[in-house]
Amino acid sequence: MATLSFTNIGITALAAAVPKRVIDNYKYTEHFDSEEVRKVVDKIGVYERRFADENTCASDLCYAAANRLIEDNNIPRDEIDLVVFISQTPDYRMPATSILLQERLGLPKSTIAFDVNLGCSGFIYGLSIVYSFMSQSGIRRALLLDGETRSKVYSPKDRTSAFIFGDGGVAALIERNDSFGTSHFSLNSDGSRGELIMIPGGGYRKMSSAETLAERVVDEHGNIRSDEQGYMMGGDVFNFVIVEIPKDIKRLFSIAQEEINDMDYYVFHQANNFINSYLSKKLKLDPNKIPSSISKFGNTSSVSVPLTIVSELQGRLNGSHRLMLSAFGVGMAWATAIVPFVDCKISNIVEV
Secondary structure (H helix, E strand, O other): EEEEEEEEEEEEEEEEEEEEEEEHHHHHOOOOOOOOOOOHHHHHHHEEEEEOOOOOOHHHHHHHOOOOHHOOOOHHHEEEEEEEEEOOOOOOOOOOOHHHHHHOOOOOOEEEEEEEEOOOEEEEEEHHHHHHHHHOOOOOOOEEEEEEEHHOOOOOOOOOOOOOOOEEEEEEEEEOOOOEEEEEEEEEOOOHHHHHHEEOOOOOEEEEEEEEHHEEEEOOOOEEEEEOEEEEEEEHHHHHHHHHHHHHHOOOOOOOOOOHEEEEEEEEEEEEEEEEEEHHHHHHHHHOOOOHHHHHHHEEEHHHHHHHHHHHHOOOOOEEEEEEEEEEEEOEEEEEEEEEEEEEOOOEEEEE
């Protein structure tokens, strides 16, 4: 377990953007029987999602969120020295989307900009990266942008994933301030389980071809997808989560010498209701301190933790609060953080 600690660095503002198109999961019945759909939806707790149109990318959602954040907080654009973009659905294979966003947002050419390719744990990993940069005196302000359009990479004909994923983008402004105190991070990876969540085709190991793009029946249940659409071994992912995540959370609190019950909120990756309910009971957490956004946005991968904060905690982070963040998924990679929030300004969600 790799652990990191940072002092007097934190998130001072957050904004989020989601597509205008609302998917009613009960009506997502083009490929499945309506009664079967109802059973699946009730089990996972995802009633609505947001889907980007064919012309909207993760970068567009992040751009809208970042613009709202900058304008709402009167941030001089020439004082933003770092942009980190977290996504597994970038605009192009190259160049890096962060560099395109630097120009699009009107940031100076002296801005550091780079992408990080990580899934569900990406926002917490990204925070640790930006906090590391902010530990240096030469950086005044940083933007952490996190966006995904997962609706574009999962098959609507595969019931194991068709009702779970949605799209969104967030922007976090990160600054130094003596009032923040200490943050703690635990970052972990296990590549031996890389096949549990994967898009096998379309990269450079298995390049795009007529074969990788062809849809086919993939199991005895009649689910259909191509090699360029994602799959998830749900049972194995659940078994991984219930073993590794509680252990990681308990270890980090022990190392940080903090009490888990002292947190104001616990923000989990919005995988599904069943997993998060299990984790809450396993850790004996107060359910009133666990915000949830999965019912209206679904699983937005790495975006889900900050999107939950924006949608559920707006107006509730005035003053000083301590949050536990926990995310897990693609890789497999997982991360836990104990993060102070002090007068965090949360903008209204933008619809794109």
